[in-house]
Amino acid sequence: MRLRENDDGGEKEEVVENDVTLAQNQWCPVVNAGFSSPKRLVVVGYALTTKKIKSFLQPKLEGLARNKGILFVAIDHNRPLSDQGPFDIVLHKLSGKEWRQVLEDYRQSHPEVTVLDPPDAIQHLRSRQYMLQAVADMNLCDSYGIVDVPRQLVIKREACAIPELVNQAGLTLPLVAKPLVADGSAKSHELSLAYEKFSLQKLEPPLVLQEFVNHGGVLFKVYIVGDAIKVVRRFSLPDVSKWELSKDAGIYNFPRVSCAAASADDADLDPTVAELPPRPLLEKLAKELRWRLGLRLFNLDIIREYGTRDHFYVIDINYFPGYGKMPEYEHIFTDFLLSLGQGKYKKKSG
Ligand SMILES: O=P(O)(O)O[C@@H]1[C@@H](OP(=O)(O)O)[C@H](OP(=O)(O)O)[C@H](O)[C@H](OP(=O)(O)O)[C@H]1OP(=O)(O)O
Ligand SMILES: Nc1ncnc2c1ncn2[C@@H]1O[C@H](COP(=O)(O)OP(=O)(O)O)[C@@H](O)[C@H]1O
Ligand SMILES: [Mg+2]
Ligand SMILES: [Mg+2]
CATH class of the missing domain: 3.30.470.20 (ATP-grasp fold, B domain)
Structure with a gap:
C-alpha cells in the first residue's frame, strides 16, 4: 500500500495495490437455481481508497457477486492499466490529475470496457458552482x-x-x-x-x-x-x-x-x-x-x-457515495454489474 497525493497537494489518500493478472475470457461455474452452468465471468477492476473498500466491498457483496459470476480485482497502480485484466468494468473513486489521465487514456484504448464513471463527468461534481x-x-x-x-x-x-x-x-x-x-x-x-x-x-x-x-x-x-x-x-x-x-x-x-x-x-x-x-x-x-x-x-x-x-x-x-448504507445494495449493485457485463457480451456475440 502507498500514499498518493491528490490534485490540491495537501490531502493524501491510500491506494491499495494488488498483483492479479487474469487469463483471457475467464469462465466459471455459476450456481443457478440448483443447476451448475458455465457462464462467462464479469471481471470488475476496482481502484478505491481503503475506506471505500471497507465500506463498499463487504463480504456479503463479494459473496453474492461470486455466486452471480462477478469477480472483483484490485487494480495495481504500479503497473500500466492496459497490462491488467482484461476487465469488463472499471469501478473507481480516486482523485488526482494523473489518475484521471490514466483512465481517460484507458477509455480511448479500451472502448469495450465500461469505466464507471467517465472522469470528466465526475469532475463536474467537484465544483459546487456547477454541481446543481x-x-x-x-x-x-x-x-x-x-x-x-x-x-x-x-x-x-x-x-x-x-x-x-x-x-x-x-x-x-x-x-x-x-x-x-x-x-x-x-x-x-x-x-x-x-x-x-x-x-x-x-x-x-x-x-x-x-x-x-x-x-x-x-x-x-x-x-x-x-x-x-x-x-x-x-x-x-x-x-x-x-x-x-x-x-x-x-x-x-x-x-x-x-x-x-x-x-x-x-x-x-x-x-x-x-x-x-x-x-x-x-x-x-x-x-x-x-x-x-x-x-x-x-x-x-x-x-x-x-x-x-x-x-x-x-x-x-x-x-459513488456510501452505498454500504443503502438497503439491499448488494443485490442492486451486483444486478447492475451483471446487466452491464452481460449486455456487452450479448452485443459481441449478437
Ligand atoms: O463515507 P460514506 O460511506 O459515508 O460515504 C460518503 C457519502 O455519504 P452518504 O452516502 O451520502 O451518506 C458522502 O455524501 P455527503 O457529501 O456527505 O452528502 C460523500 O459522497 C462522500 O464522498 P466524498 O467525501 O464527497 O468524496 C462519501 O465518502 P466516501 O465513502 O466516498 O469516501
Ligand atoms: N440549502 C440548504 N438548506 C438546508 N439545509 C442544508 C442546505 N445545504 C446543506 N444543508 C444541510 O447541510 C448538510 C451538508 O450539506 P451538503 O451540501 O450536503 O454538503 P456535503 O457535500 O458535505 O454533504 C446537508 O445534508 C443538510 O443537512
Ligand atoms: Mg451531502
Ligand atoms: Mg456532498
Missing part, C-alpha cells in the same frame, strides 16, 4: 411536485465584499456557506450557517453561499445505481425560526453533517415531514440526471420545503 446546474436546467415541475435548487452565490475571493454581494444578489438569510470545491477532503465538507451577512466575512473563499431552506430537519438521500433508485431518510439541520434569525447574529460551523447524521427511517416523525418524495418524481429526476450528468453511480441530497407537500430542493450530488 443540471437540476436547475431541468426545471422539473409536474403534477407530482417541483424540484428546485436553492438560490446561491459564488464567492471566489475577498470575503470583505460578501455583505454587498449578498445584497446585490438579493439572497435571503440564513445562508449556508459551503467550500466551492467538493473534492472529498474533510475540509470540503466543513460548512457554516450564517444568521447575518457580516459574519460571513470571517470565512475563507472560495465558497458558495446558499439560501438555507427550512425542511423539518429531515433529508432524503436518493441513491442511484444505473436504473435503480433507493431512498433513505436522514436527520439533517434543524429549521431556523424568524425569532432565532432576529436574535442571533452569529455564524456556526458544522463539520460533515450528512455523514454523521443518523438514519431517520425508524424515527417517530411528523408524517408531513417524513413522507418520501413521490416515486414518479424521483424516477423522472434520476433518469434525466443520469443523462445530463453522464453518470450511473451517484446520490442526491433532497429536502422538502417545510410547510409544503411537494416543493423539493436538491442541495448536494455525490459521485
Whole structure:
C-alpha cells in the first residue's frame, strides 16, 4: 500500500495495490437455481481508497457477486492499466490529475470496457458552482411536485465584499456557506450557517453561499445505481425560526453533517415531514440526471420545503457515495454489474 497525493497537494489518500493478472475470457461455474452452468465471468477492476473498500466491498457483496459470476480485482497502480485484466468494468473513486489521465487514456484504448464513471463527468461534481446546474436546467415541475435548487452565490475571493454581494444578489438569510470545491477532503465538507451577512466575512473563499431552506430537519438521500433508485431518510439541520434569525447574529460551523447524521427511517416523525418524495418524481429526476450528468453511480441530497407537500430542493450530488448504507445494495449493485457485463457480451456475440 502507498500514499498518493491528490490534485490540491495537501490531502493524501491510500491506494491499495494488488498483483492479479487474469487469463483471457475467464469462465466459471455459476450456481443457478440448483443447476451448475458455465457462464462467462464479469471481471470488475476496482481502484478505491481503503475506506471505500471497507465500506463498499463487504463480504456479503463479494459473496453474492461470486455466486452471480462477478469477480472483483484490485487494480495495481504500479503497473500500466492496459497490462491488467482484461476487465469488463472499471469501478473507481480516486482523485488526482494523473489518475484521471490514466483512465481517460484507458477509455480511448479500451472502448469495450465500461469505466464507471467517465472522469470528466465526475469532475463536474467537484465544483459546487456547477454541481446543481443540471437540476436547475431541468426545471422539473409536474403534477407530482417541483424540484428546485436553492438560490446561491459564488464567492471566489475577498470575503470583505460578501455583505454587498449578498445584497446585490438579493439572497435571503440564513445562508449556508459551503467550500466551492467538493473534492472529498474533510475540509470540503466543513460548512457554516450564517444568521447575518457580516459574519460571513470571517470565512475563507472560495465558497458558495446558499439560501438555507427550512425542511423539518429531515433529508432524503436518493441513491442511484444505473436504473435503480433507493431512498433513505436522514436527520439533517434543524429549521431556523424568524425569532432565532432576529436574535442571533452569529455564524456556526458544522463539520460533515450528512455523514454523521443518523438514519431517520425508524424515527417517530411528523408524517408531513417524513413522507418520501413521490416515486414518479424521483424516477423522472434520476433518469434525466443520469443523462445530463453522464453518470450511473451517484446520490442526491433532497429536502422538502417545510410547510409544503411537494416543493423539493436538491442541495448536494455525490459521485459513488456510501452505498454500504443503502438497503439491499448488494443485490442492486451486483444486478447492475451483471446487466452491464452481460449486455456487452450479448452485443459481441449478437
Ligand atoms: O463515507 P460514506 O460511506 O459515508 O460515504 C460518503 C457519502 O455519504 P452518504 O452516502 O451520502 O451518506 C458522502 O455524501 P455527503 O457529501 O456527505 O452528502 C460523500 O459522497 C462522500 O464522498 P466524498 O467525501 O464527497 O468524496 C462519501 O465518502 P466516501 O465513502 O466516498 O469516501
Ligand atoms: N440549502 C440548504 N438548506 C438546508 N439545509 C442544508 C442546505 N445545504 C446543506 N444543508 C444541510 O447541510 C448538510 C451538508 O450539506 P451538503 O451540501 O450536503 O454538503 P456535503 O457535500 O458535505 O454533504 C446537508 O445534508 C443538510 O443537512
Ligand atoms: Mg451531502
Ligand atoms: Mg456532498
